[in-house]
Amino acid sequence: MEIPVDDGIVLYTYWRSSAAYRVRIGLALKGLAFEARPVHLVREGGEQHHDAYRGLNPQQLVPTLLHDGHVLTQSLAILEYLEERFPQVPLLPADAAGRARVRALAQLVACDIHPINNLRVMQYL
Template sequence: MKLYSYFRSSASYRVRIALNLKNLPYEYVPIHLLRSGGEQLTPEYRQLNPDALVPTLVDGDAVLQQSLAIVEYLDETHPNPPLLPRSPIDRAYVRGLALQIACEIHPINNLRVLKYLKHGLKVEEEAKNAWYRHWIEAGFGTLEGRLASDARTGAFCFGDAPTLADVCLVPQVFNAQRFNIDTQRYPTIQRIYDHAMQFDAFKRASPGQQPDAE
């Protein structure tokens, strides 16, 4: 398998974690989102990913986009260890946690959105950073409440083994810290993050460990 990835992209980071949890070797192809006007915008890359987003996973003839679709694909084709629980209600709960991050926090702070704020709306740097923090804090606030109160929370978001929810949570915490958000204010999120980062699958997936890390 080939993963087109950018070290700091949290959508790429999710897929790296899932590949590592499944013990799947892969070739890392760096796509630098900022260099030479954005390598994701080249016609060659757009053939693989018309939206000009990372990651893209190539598995044989299949060219797959969208990190959550890719992680579900890996879970279906390599079921062990599973990244979703067994019962439909619990699966919906775990997917709901993952989607809260993937839909309600992450896209609003994506690079192209921040670019539009800066160039399209002439938003100043400080207001742009406040925007970034606002959506993480809004999302982490309610996520912390759910994780702190739900009986299903364990060492990870759901029980004591990593799931799709942790695959999304860990990169989002990394992003928050990069933007100087004090994640200690979200003790359950912080505890799960610290726990996850003890495992090789999460450690090896982190931005600093990638071949294109700066």
């Protein structure tokens, strides 16, 4: 069941983006309702580079999450924010070693694998 969030959560996302997937999975596990705003990363030279979106996310990447007057970027930072603001259905284990393991797995993907198989790297190559 989805929990409606009074002040609304908006996620700028792209269906094939693994970084946006991370956030969508977190929102789904927590059962948080959100409005998805698609950013097509390929069409028209990539909508992430269009002025309107660049104003929101100067790095020109998805995801970007809007909540409570905040503009949040970077999937892991967004997940930590959601964990703190909506602690029901925690994403992290209760013990410190468990949390370190989950963070290590997340960083393995987000910091070591993903940066080198990204769209902009592929386009450059």
